[in-house]
Amino acid sequence: MAKEKNFFSLFLAFLAIILTIAMILHPEATFQGANYGLKTWATILVPSLLPFFIIADILVELGVVSLLGVLLEPLMRPVFKQPGAAGFVMAMGFTSGFPMGAVLTNTLYEKNLCTKEEASRLIAFTNNSSPLFLLVAVPVGMFQNPNLGILLAVSHYGANILLGIILGLLKSEKRVKYFQTETGKSILKKSIRELFVTNQNKTLSFGALMGKAVQKAIHNMLTIGGFVIFFAVLIEIFRITEILSLLAVIFTKLLSIIGLDPQLGEALSTGFFEMTLGTKKASEISAGLREQAIIVSVILGWSGLSIQAQVSSIVAKNYIPIHYFLLGRIFQGIMAGIITMILFVPFLNFMPVINMYSPFTSPLNGWNYFVFHITSCGILISIMLILSLLKYKIIKN
DSSP: OOHHHHHHHHHHHHHHHHHHHHHHHHHHHHHHHHHHHHHHHIIIIHHHHHHHHHHHHHHHHHHHHHHHHHHHHHHHHHHHOOTHHHHHHHHHHHHHHHTTTHHHHHHHHHOOOOOHHHHHHHHHHHHOHHHHHIIIIIIIIIIIHHHHHHHHHHHHHHHHHHHHHHHHHHHHOOOOOOOSSSSTOOHHHHHHHHHHHHTTTSSSSHOOOOOOHHHHHHHHHHHHHHHHHHHHHHHHHHHHHTTHHHHHHHHHHHHHHHHHGGGHHHHHHTTTTOOOHHHHHHHOOSSHHHHHHHHHHHHHHOOOHHHHHHHHHHHHHTOOOOOHHHHHHHHHHHHHOOOOHHHHHHHHHOOOOTTTTTTGGGGOOOOHHHHHHHHHHHHHHHOOOOOOOHHHHHHHH
16 A cells, blocks of 8 residues: 555656646747636636625534535435535535535535535535526527526536535435424424524634635635636646647547547546536537537536546545546536536426526626626525425425
8 A cells, every 4th residue: 555655746746846847848828828728717706705604604613504504404404415505505516617516525524514424425416517607608608508508517416416416325324304203393493493502512703714714714715716827838838748649549439439539528627627628628629519518418417537636625624535526527417418428408498588688698707707696696595495485395294
């Protein structure tokens, strides 16, 4: 075991030296990659994610997530084998995009609102592309086909929800009570009591809580920014040195075997490292729209090594296992591609045409991201609460 660890460390050191030499030999490519990564982080990620990182941490500290946890327990525990508080992570992860699910899962674990095993499964299906990216950036900005966004969203979120259910089914646990059964105690009263208990146990003032939340959010954003810039440089170096072309050959042969357009191998090779560049490359290749959509779904499900590195680094400090997450990227990529392949004809033929210049497809910027995220998150949490309370009422009766 020690020899294997030493060999892996030596291998990583060798790769780091090679990359350093490549950056010295190609300074222009290094600068362009870093500049692109920095702009992406500063203009899109910071304004769209930073406010949510701050407010989410405050909600956890004030007990609001504990309140939601009680209300969502009848839905989350039977379906996903997760505590009710995981419903908040799921809603934020689905509506805010990468790596919100990992950040909030980390927070839940630190607050003892979930076990390490539950956290390991939770990060596997709560880290997604944001709906604005799926509904606007890819279909409108890249394909000029707004209807394609609905199909991509259904396949992407459907595959991840299926992953969460499967991981829950694989988890063997004794039957537990999902709601309060004491006489005269409703689930709503129990949730409010949980809120009060959390606030009574709170040791910091609100100002101190906000300062702590801001510091934590900025630290997370700087970590994310570092990964975005690094992988942007890495991809640019790989492009200059033809390494991406070598990887594309492998994917081209694979696509030929399964009967898809081999030209899309170039998109897969780029998306293997960074999903945004991969989806953009897929839109530029002269292949059939159906095959392009399948490959884009695969890339979005895989999410790229850049996103995987971000998620892994965020949960690493608490030693949360990431094997479910990494294997889940393979599952989600394949399953999302299959769903897209099956639903492509029904969706594109029978859906009403969306006006490309409607407010729904307005240009992307930080403000649009913020408004869309907070609205969609509120809607999703409301839907989950309704489903949970309906399930609670059915079981009680």
